[in-house]
Amino acid sequence: MSILNKNDKIAIVACSNGQPIANKFKIDNLLELLKKLSLNPICSNYIYENTSPFNGAAKDKGKAFMDLYRNNEIKAIFDISGGDLANEVLDYLDYDYISKNPKPFFGYSDLTTVLNAIYSQSNNPVYLYQIRNLISSDSENQISNFTNSLLNNEDDLFKFSYKFIQGSKIEGTVVGGNIRCLLKLAGTKYIPDFTDKVLLLESMGGEAGLMSAFLNQFKQMGVFDKIQGLILGTFSKMQENNITPTIEELVLSIIDNPDLPIAKTEEIGHGANSKCIIIGKNISLFNHKFK
Structure with missing residues (x-):
């Protein structure tokens, strides 16, 4: 339907x-x-x-x-x-x-x-x-x-390409979105329960220092210990300006957990080509090299 x-x-x-x-x-x-x-x-x-x-x-x-x-x-x-x-x-x-x-x-x-x-x-x-x-x-x-x-009930808008940074499978219910804006819910009754969820994070503006601050806040909230996996969308300013360390390097360094599966997509975020991801719905991503 x-x-x-x-x-x-x-x-x-x-x-x-x-x-x-x-x-x-x-x-x-x-x-x-x-x-x-x-x-x-x-x-x-x-x-x-x-x-x-x-x-x-x-x-x-x-x-x-x-x-x-x-x-x-x-x-x-x-x-x-x-x-x-x-x-x-x-x-x-x-x-x-x-x-x-x-x-x-x-x-x-x-x-x-x-x-x-x-x-x-x-x-x-x-x-x-x-x-x-x-x-x-x-x-x-x-x-x-x-x-x-x-x-027409097809899934074109909901299918997106991705690559794994570490791990080979991500499965769970999606929460998240824009990294800066999600943190506005910290300390409020509106923040989702991250337990066993798949966290999506993306950003338009902000360079490496600001992203590091946001990621460390999530870490100090215990979010990365609760989730089943992390999907990184586009981090527009960092990627357009080839800022280093890259968002992938920052994430790996700050989370520092090789057991947490992490994937990256160029098709969710602020880009004109952005697809749709459903928050509150189960998602399954696989590293096809490992299948």
């Missing part, structure tokens, strides 16, 4: 930073494209910034999200934002209602906070993916993957 059907209504929201008015042309293009794909996008009233970077009060954004979530005509919710503000809506979401009424929710980057909070509080799977990829430089592939997977 496909996630969406033709003529379905879908909601477009922005729980993190408001979109600059200068982006309205791009957002309008996205909405037109979705209509061409036989979907009916409905926008929240809090898409665009009013006082940069804010696009409304946290309580109002949370209420708008829940109003759209409670609308039975809306079959999925897509967040088009990123930045810093997403965690302000966490206290205004009705996790009991969400738990009893699962609905696909998609977002990336700063939405890592909302995705993992929804999973930890409701046990519902959520989708780490940015729908603005449909109008990116890799739009042709993205439109094909999106259509095949969400409307």
Whole structure:
């Protein structure tokens, strides 16, 4: 059964930073494209910034999200934002209602906070993916993957290539997302239980020193002792600038555990080619050389 059907209504929201008015042309293009794909996008009233970077009060954004979530005509919710503000809506979401009424929710980057909070509080799977990829430089592939997977029940959008850095098999339920944003949940009730999970980490900005700080925080929280495996997505700034030590070298040095399987993919993160990974769903990766 496909996630969406033709003529379905879908909601477009922005729980993190408001979109600059200068982006309205791009957002309008996205909405037109979705209509061409036989979907009916409905926008929240809090898409665009009013006082940069804010696009409304946290309580109002949370209420708008829940109003759209409670609308039975809306079959999925897509967040088009990123930045810093997403965690302000966490206290205004009705996790009991969400738990009893699962609905696909998609977002990336700063939405890592909302995705993992929804999973930890409701046990519902959520989708780490940015729908603005449909109008990116890799739009042709993205439109094909999106259509095949969400409307035709294929797995194109969810299959990604990877290589093992150490170990030969990763299996477990996925949690995580953007490394900086996931750490905003540290010390809160919204942080997922990492026990026996597969942790995905990716980043857009940040060089080696900042990544080292984040990784050491996870280590000091005991996360790397609990998980079954680690998937590294793209670390855009580090990789584009060929920064050393590389993210792989940093991870191996800081975790310092040859028994923890670690894989790297170039297809999950902030890149225009980014695929979708489902938080709260089991994943199995194998090093085919060892099969």
